[in-house]
Amino acid sequence: MNIDELKSVANAIVATHKGVLAADESNPTIKKRFAPIEVESTEENRRRYRELLFTTDGIERHVGGVILFDETLRQSTRDGVPFPQLLSSRGIIPGIKVDQGAKALALHPGEKVTEGLTGLRDRLAEYRQLGAQFAKWRAVIEIDERDIPSAFGIEANAHALARYAALCQEAGLVPIVEPEVLMDGAHGIERCEAVTARVLQAVFAALHAHRVLFEGMLLKPNMVIAGKQCARQAGVQEVAEATLRCLRRYVPAAVPGIVFLSGGQSAEDATDHLNAMNAMGPQPWEVSFSYGRALQAPVLAAWRGQEDNVAAAQNALLNRCHLNGLARAGKYSRTLDDAT
Ligand code: 13P
Secondary structure, eight states: OOHHHHHHHHHHHTOTTOEEEEEOOOHHHHHHHHGGGTOOOOHHHHHHHHHHHHTOTTGGGTEEEEEEOHHHHTOBOTTSOBHHHHHHHTTOEEEEEOOOOEEEOTTOTTOEEEOOOTTHHHHHHHHHHTTOOEEEEEEEEOOBTTTBSOHHHHHHHHHHHHHHHHHHHHHTOEEEEEEEEOOOSSOOHHHHHHHHHHHHHHHHHHHHHTTOOGGGOEEOOOOOOOOTTOSSOOOHHHHHHHHHHHHHHHSOTTSOEEEEOOTTOOHHHHHHHHHHHHHTOOOSSEEEEEESHHHHHHHHHHHTTOGGGHHHHHHHHHHHHHHHHHHHTTOOOHHHHHTO
8 A cells, every 4th residue: 555645646636626526326326317307328328428527628627536437437538538548637536436336234124235345356456457546435324213223234334334445545546435324314403413423433433443544535424414304404504513513523634535425415505515614614624525416417407418418518517516616615605506
């Protein structure tokens, strides 16, 4: 493991004004994203869409890294430039989703554990050869009225995340560690904070036990937010304060960056929350984004699969990247969104 290289890649991804574009939807997920805009999920349509994203002029000002899916890492532009090479040439670091999805946790109804450790060392070596410099693994934690998540469910996911992260660092890839507490449900923001706290505590204990170097990783957490079906939705400032309070308690200052997932928030809400956190002043780590839907929803809506719409779709992506770049500095305001 080259410690200096891990640190420099982790720091570059969250450099000033920058964050991550999560474009690592698995084939079943991208099919769901294409369905409402009536685009068939063929290999060529997926390639065309990712080419649109990765060739957008100007995103390199706000995008330090892009997470790719296995298929995408092996695809090229229509002119034959492999996507990882294209991104690197633009100063954007290519990364790869390496988990194989959250599956039911045996004998624990309502809970999931993420699979993909078997053979991971060999896959990481191949991904590195193909140009990836960082990786991502997503654990999924649901909140339910019953006793969910259980202590065991949290431990099982923390353990898998830590094994993944250690394998990544051994292979010279920066691990993005993503324990996602879902927004689904009617729970209030207080319950989300309590569960997120338990999860982060378990994840960092497991990372430490597995000898993961905190300086050479990034954390991709959920924000602390009320469940989607909760009658009382917390305001922007309340979300920002609860999220930072929770992270400051459980995330070591040695971690260079927090890159939030958007998790089903609207693009505007995700930017607003990020902005409010950065407006609260400097934190021990960079406070940034690794959004999938919150960056891509407006792009998909503008594109609808049509070549004629590529320029409009690229504008939508550039606009979202620009606004999140402002939010990285606490300089976004909702009126900027209303104006576009
Ligand atoms: P969302 O921002 O759409 O939650 O996606 C981020 C991601 O990479 C989920 O694993």
